[in-house]
Amino acid sequence: MKNETKLLSLITIAILIGSVSTLYFLKPTSNHKHNSHSYRLFTVKRQSDFSVSGSVSTKETQYLSQPAGQVQSINFKDGSVVQKGDVLITTFTDKSKDINSENQNIDKLNRDYQAKKIDYENLNNQLSSQNENSGDNTDLKSQILTSKNELQDFQDNIANSNSERDNLISSQYTQLVAPFNGYISTEKTNDGSIKLKLSSTELEGIGSISEFDYSKIKVGQSVKIESVASHQTQNTNVTFISASPSTDSKKNMAKYEFKADLDNQKFMDGQTIKISTNQPGFKVPKKSIVDNKFVYKYVKNHAKKVPVTVSETESNYAIITSGISNGDKIILNFKR
Numbered sequence: 001m002k003n004e005t006k007l008l009s010l011i012t013i014a015i016l017i018g019s020v021s022t023l024y025f026l027k028p029t030s031n032h033k034h035n036s037h038s039y040r041l042f043t044v045k046r047q048s049d050f051s052v053s054g055s056v057s058t059k060e061t062q063y064l065s066q067p068a069g070q071v072q073s074i075n076f077k078d079g080s081v082v083q084k085g086d087v088l089i090t091t092f093t094d095k096s097k098d099i100n101s102e103n104q105n106i107d108k109l110n111r112d113y114q115a116k117k118i119d120y121e122n123l124n125n126q127l128s129s130q131n132e133n134s135g136d137n138t139d140l141k142s143q144i145l146t147s148k149n150e151l152q153d154f155q156d157n158i159a160n161s162n163s164e165r166d167n168l169i170s171s172q173y174t175q176l177v178a179p180f181n182g183y184i185s186t187e188k189t190n191d192g193s194i195k196l197k198l199s200s201t202e203l204e205g206i207g208s209i210s211e212f213d214y215s216k217i218k219v220g221q222s223v224k225i226e227s228v229a230s231h232q233t234q235n236t237n238v239t240f241i242s243a244s245p246s247t248d249s250k251k252n253m254a255k256y257e258f259k260a261d262l263d264n265q266k267f268m269d270g271q272t273i274k275i276s277t278n279q280p281g282f283k284v285p286k287k288s289i290v291d292n293k294f295v296y297k298y299v300k301n302h303a304k305k306v307p308v309t310v311s312e313t314e315s316n317y318a319i320i321t322s323g324i325s326n327g328d329k330i331i332l333n334f335k336r
Contacts, residue, residue, distance in 0.1 A: 039298060039333065043329055048279070052274075052275050053273070054206050056270060056271040057203070057269060058199040058200045058204075059202040059204050060199075063195065064197075066091065066193040066195070067175075069092050071091050073090045074089055075090075079185055082182065082184050083181050084178055087175045089194070093174070102168060106161045109158045110158060120144070123143050127141065127144060184198055185197045185199075203263070203268075205259065205262050205275060206257060208257050208258070211255075216279065217238060217258050218241070219241055221237065221238045222237055223260055224275075225273050227267060230271075236261055237261070238260050240259040242258065280311075280321055282321075285316065285317060285318075285332055286314075289318055294307055295308050297324070298330065308323030309323060
């Protein structure tokens with residue numbers, strides 16, 4: 001009996017607790033007041049750097065061929081640095097037959113000249129005798145003038161022949177001269193002659209951009225170049241942008257080469273590099289811009305209309321270069 005009374009008491013307590021819990025959970029909650037201005041915000045951030053991969057190359061490379069003739073001297077070591085104007089190779093071509101022939105011609109001209117000179121002197125002696133006798137010397141004077149002109153012609157011909165002979169002598173030797181400063185290397189050709197490769201000591205970084213990014217790189221623009229392997233870096237400027245697509249362009253994706261000078265103490269020909277440049281302005285959703293010249297900044301729970309400068313637009317975004325700052329919040333769905 002005592003146990004039954006105890007069980008009945010526990011059941012009664014359980015029923016009371018259940019009733020109280022039910023009343024608590026069914027109690028209506030208070031309503032939150034809804035904000036009439038539900039703005040969608042965008043946090044302004046500076047554009048990320050624009051980067052492309054590229055490679056280091058010499059500014060100029062030229063292949064030079066050995067001059068005709070027998071090699072007399074080679075004045076460099078393979079792999080050495082040469083300066084513009086240095087004589088690299090001297091060759092010799094035998095022209096002794098032509099030289100001997102020209103010497104014989106000069107000797108004959110000299111003999112003829114001496115004979116003509118004697119005739120000229122004899123004519124002058126005759127003129128002196130006629131003057132003493134007061135005879136008519138008109139014809140004799142004409143002969144003297146003709147003889148004098150012939151002597152001058154012989155002198156001119158002798159001078160020309162001497163010059164031609166001297167040119168023949170000097171032309172036996174041909175010199176190959178370095179057209180610019182650079183590293184020289186050689187290789188043998190099938191005919192046994194020497195082929196030279198001259199690579200400029202000046203280096204440049206070369207990258208390429210797509211037609212969609214063409215406006216992001218300009219001549220004179222500052223870029224940062226980093227070697228992927230050595231992590232050497234250099235701040236430099238763009239020196240060239242091609243107006244013609246490169247040969248590795250694909251259909252519907254033209255590529256354009258650009259270049260920037262590099263320090264040959266930091267970089268090596270052939271290295272892989274990363275080329276980066278800061279992109280000015282802020283990239284924001286285009287729908288945040290009103291009349292292409294305003295945005296609404298969210299300042300202290302209020303919308304503030306501010307003028308901005310839009311430099312370019314894409315399909316869904318625009319680039320703003322003035323009027324807003326990094327970290328500003330702008331409203332995407334402002335309705336006037």
